[in-house]
Amino acid sequence: MNKVKRIGILTGGGDCPGINAVIRAVAKKAILQYGWEVIGIEDGYDGLIRDRHRKLSSNDISGILAVGGTILGASKISNPYRYAIEEGSAVVFKDVSKQAIKNFSKLEIDALVCIGGDGTLGIAHKLFRDGVPLVGVPKTIDNDLKGTDITFGFDSAVAIATEAIDRIHTTAQSHHRIMIIEVMGNRAGWIALYAGVAAKVRDRRKRGKRFSIVVISEGAKPKGGEVMVKRIVEKCADPMRLGGVGFILGEGLERISGIETRTVVLGHLQRGGPPTATDRILATRLGAEAVEMIVRGELGRMTAVQNGRVTTASLEEAASGPRLVPLDHPLIAAARALGTSFGDE
Numbered sequence: 144m145n146k147v148k149r150i151g152i153l154t155g156g157g158d159c160p161g162i163n164a165v166i167r168a169v170a171k172k173a174i175l176q177y178g179w180e181v182i183g184i185e186d187g188y189d190g191l192i193r194d195r196h197r198k199l200s201s202n203d204i205s206g207i208l209a210v211g212g213t214i215l216g217a218s219k220i221s222n223p224y225r226y227a228i229e230e231g232s233a234v235v236f237k238d239v240s241k242q243a244i245k246n247f248s249k250l251e252i253d254a255l256v257c258i259g260g261d262g263t264l265g266i267a268h269k270l271f272r273d274g275v276p277l278v279g280v281p282k283t284i285d286n287d288l289k290g291t292d293i294t295f296g297f298d299s300a301v302a303i304a305t306e307a308i309d310r311i312h313t314t315a316q317s318h319h320r321i322m323i324i325e326v327m328g329n330r331a332g333w334i335a336l337y338a339g340v341a342a343k344v345r346d347r348r349k350r351g352k353r354f355s356i357v358v359i360s361e362g363a364k365p366k367g368g369e370v371m372v373k374r375i376v377e378k379c380a381d382p383m384r385l386g387g388v389g390f391i392l393g394e395g396l397e398r399i400s401g402i403e404t405r406t407v408v409l410g411h412l413q414r415g416g417p418p419t420a421t422d423r424i425l426a427t428r429l430g431a432e433a434v435e436m437i438v439r440g441e442l443g444r445m446t447a448v449q450n451g452r453v454t455t456a457s458l459e460e461a462a463s464g465p466r467l468v469p470l471d472h473p474l475i476a477a478a479r480a481l482g483t484s485f486g487d488e
């Protein structure tokens with residue numbers, strides 16, 4: 144792209160470890176290698192809608208590699224195409240995209256880097272079609288975005304869940320209990336698959352193991368049933384929040400097995416704190432690639448990892464629904480071979 148002078152960065156949707164590492168990579172490369180100015184849009188698309196932003200200097204991005212969350216703030220409820228506005232006691236949704244695009248134009252930004260999950264990238268796709276020059280960087284602890292084999296944040300969430308499972312293990316063992324650990328992951332079960340070890344509890348008993356650990360994804364459904372909805376966030380374009388299926392499973396297992404059972408919901412712990420080394424590296428590579436996409440003029444797409452290589456993919460694909468764990472995933476076969484039960488046999 145010719146004559147880029149100023150770029151913007153925005154972080155939308157839920158936070159996750161590694162976002163600051165992307166902000167750092169994008170801004171450092173832009174400032175140091177290309178001499179561009181970098182504007183941070185505050186609180187995701189809310190900053191575009193409400194015209195809130197600040198210039199990011201080298202000082203602002205120094206020391207943030209290991210810091211969780213996002214220094215720019217994020218928002219899950221600020222979709223410019225469906226913006227929730229309170230009118231008396233009612234919430235009405237309005238299309239304020241023209242306002243957001245007008246605010247964007249005032250900033251004289253040559254390209255905007257949108258860091259986010261399917262919601263944020265879906266909105267980015269619409270904004271691009273409406274004339275906003277941008278590139279995307281996929282993020283989510285859920286690892287459920289189409290178009291990329293892996294998202295940063297996932298490795299950190301798995302590490303946190305794994306540590307939690309290790310800790311639960313010792314107390315399960317002491318008390319001869321079944322311990323259920325409900326992990327995040329939305330409708331996809333990637334975190335549960337990678338962090339979890341579910342065991343057939345009665346078989347284990349017979350073999351002299353007096354405790355069991357069961358990991359369940361918040362989006363798991365009972366056979367023939369539906370996902371457990373914890374709450375509806377009315378103002379959010381994606382309003383359903385999952386949670387609680389671990390308690391249902393716990394009650395059922397206790398009834399069937401007669402073994403005392405407890406359920407632990409890990410929740411937002413999995414999104415907090417510093418990124419793992421793997422996520423720092425991935426986030427840095429993707430941030431650097433986002434800048435190169437701008438240099439090449441490859442706009443309207445996102446960075447991606449496919450077959451271990453950093454590449455680009457379409458934003459439309461990322462927003463086209465969750466990438467679920469395929470039933471023939473090699474890790475499932477490997478875990479089954481070691482005696483792990485997935486509850487289906």
Ligand code: F6P
Pocket residue numbers: 157219260283284285327328329361384385414
């Ligand atoms: O998409 C990330 C995620 O943490 C999901 O795993 C979870 O279902 C959801 O966000 C929780 O959303 P909130 O932060 O709105 O409670």
